[in-house]
Amino acid sequence: MRAIHFGAGNIGRGFIGLLLSQAGYKVTFVDVNQALVQQLNERQQYEVQYANAAQERTIVKHVDAIVGTELTQVSEAIIAADIVTTAVGVNILKRIAPAIAEGIRQRMKLHLPPLTVIACENAIRATSLLKQEIAALLPEEISANLERFARFPDAAVDRIVPLQHHDDPLFVTVEPFYEWTIESKHWPRQLPFIHNAHYVEQLDPYIERKLFTVNTGHIAAAYLGQLKGYTTIQEAMQDAELEMEVRTSLLETGAALIAHYGLKRSEHEAYIELIIERFKNPYITDEIARVGRSPIRKLSPQDRLVRPAMLAQKYGIEAHTLAKVIAAAFLFHAEDDQETQELQHYLQKHGIDAAIERFTGLAANEPLHGKVKLQYEQLKAQGKK
Numbered sequence: 001m002r003a004i005h006f007g008a009g010n011i012g013r014g015f016i017g018l019l020l021s022q023a024g025y026k027v028t029f030v031d032v033n034q035a036l037v038q039q040l041n042e043r044q045q046y047e048v049q050y051a052n053a054a055q056e057r058t059i060v061k062h063v064d065a066i067v068g069t070e071l072t073q074v075s076e077a078i079i080a081a082d083i084v085t086t087a088v089g090v091n092i093l094k095r096i097a098p099a100i101a102e103g104i105r106q107r108m109k110l111h112l113p114p115l116t117v118i119a120c121e122n123a124i125r126a127t128s129l130l131k132q133e134i135a136a137l138l139p140e141e142i143s144a145n146l147e148r149f150a151r152f153p154d155a156a157v158d159r160i161v162p163l164q165h166h167d168d169p170l171f172v173t174v175e176p177f178y179e180w181t182i183e184s185k186h187w188p189r190q191l192p193f194i195h196n197a198h199y200v201e202q203l204d205p206y207i208e209r210k211l212f213t214v215n216t217g218h219i220a221a222a223y224l225g226q227l228k229g230y231t232t233i234q235e236a237m238q239d240a241e242l243e244m245e246v247r248t249s250l251l252e253t254g255a256a257l258i259a260h261y262g263l264k265r266s267e268h269e270a271y272i273e274l275i276i277e278r279f280k281n282p283y284i285t286d287e288i289a290r291v292g293r294s295p296i297r298k299l300s301p302q303d304r305l306v307r308p309a310m311l312a313q314k315y316g317i318e319a320h321t322l323a324k325v326i327a328a329a330f331l332f333h334a335e336d337d338q339e340t341q342e343l344q345h346y347l348q349k350h351g352i353d354a355a356i357e358r359f360t361g362l363a364a365n366e367p368l369h370g371k372v373k374l375q376y377e378q379l380k381a382q383g384k385k
Ligand SMILES: NC(=O)c1ccc[n+]([C@@H]2O[C@H](COP(=O)([O-])OP(=O)(O)OC[C@H]3O[C@@H](n4cnc5c(N)ncnc54)[C@H](O)[C@@H]3O)[C@@H](O)[C@H]2O)c1
Pocket: 006, 007, 008, 009, 010, 011, 012, 030, 031, 032, 033, 068, 087, 088, 089, 090, 092, 095, 096, 120, 121, 122, 157, 158, 159, 160, 161, 162
């Protein structure tokens, strides 16, 4: 079986490429980083190390790669593929859609079975977003019946893979934990289930539980941690007061998730503690700059902060810590992150009210808007910036 995976970065090599290979797929990566592509083609394998006491390693073999700008080569590879996966960043999906659309068009002409496409990104229903981008590029007679030519199961992906600083550009250190949850209803009959993935009928509770626990907790540790002068998540999580704030933010999102999805409280609280332990993994150095990057995406209404805070509000749950983390996002700095610069530029020019409204979608008369503003002013007054 053949897989085409867009994005040979940390999640591409350290999670999805690894799992697909373990499931019996020959993996071809597509990436715009030419040096990475060259290395993958020269060596046809790479090493993954697990961040635990044993520091076990495994080799992913029989891989190759294509430069993302080589559209013909990419679409030809898609003709021969059973599955296409992505881990490029949700904002990049529109850029890879043309090659996938072309691959689907060619497959249709050849009467090939439907292609399976899964976007493995941190966003609610990223595969559906990719499907929309692809459909918009295809002629009406194909896009109207797209499910006949390609299947688009939504998925949730969870494994912490920090920035890598090794001499070998292909070597990747990953936490041992992983969860790849795939919605089964769009899975094509002819393709066997990927044995190391978890199939569920309804993805929403899983993706929201993941995003609003792992990613909300992560961003709380990052934004509140930076205000206290820390540069990594592990340093920040050694601060007992900060750990408590992270836990409180997760009890807030947890209460909202429990109310909304009827999750079992004891199970969800155990899940929160598992996530906090993962953040503390002493064998990982995860930079706050990575976890905090792209604050505009992270502040958007459907992402890890505003959506659970609004859900909490809907169920009458106090979301004081979430409001503080949202406020802290407006104080986040990361030198080489474009979204951080854009947000700061807007904030300085238009002020906090306009910035809250623009980036979170919270109108000035929304109670959460007022809470965020208050927290922002308090953080500033405490000399946090
Ligand atoms: N790192 C994590 O812990 C983690 C965990 C779960 C999910 N994710 C999600 O996975 C996705 C990727 O994250 P990452 O940490 O691997 O990032 P990364 O920056 O390490 O990897 C992204 C890769 O995509 C490539 N890329 C960019 N534009 C491209 C294009 N047009 N065509 C092909 N390749 C392109 C980049 O060159 C890079 O190699 C993001 O959506 C992220 O939110 C990350």
